[in-house]
């Protein structure tokens with residue numbers, strides 16, 4: 001991640017509800033999706049997470065310092081320590097995108113979701129964007145291998 005001396009022009013910006021933490025993406029938000037997995041439900045306190053990403057080199061925190069919770073041994077989630085807004089999700093892999101919560105973007109309308117993920121936990125009454133592709137967590141073989149080493153940091157998997 002780039003530091004606060006970033007001189008490039010942001011393509012998308014966002015931040016938390018109280019304004020203490022701000023961030024910038026230097027590419028248009030990528031791979032916007034809804035994740036319905038149980039961990040994203042807990043992390044957002046909602047029925048699903050809405051996430052859009054950028055390569056890690058194209059993301060920077062620009063104001064404040066978020067709190068970070070390691071939701072598993074493979075990934076971390078950032079949030080505002082003051083107001084609690086969930087801000088990001090990222091796997092540790094260097095090549096993995098750094099995802100921000102779509103609702104924390106200044107222009108959430110610019111990050112229309114392209115697919116559903118984690119549908120094994122999708123709530124039965126959740127209905128939106130049903131024409132989009134949908135997959136279960138770890139559906140492809142490469143992802144399954146990756147997730148086989150995951151140790152959840154969530155206090156309960158229920």
Ligand SMILES: [Zn+2]
Nearest residue numbers: 016018080083
């Ligand atoms: Zn805040």
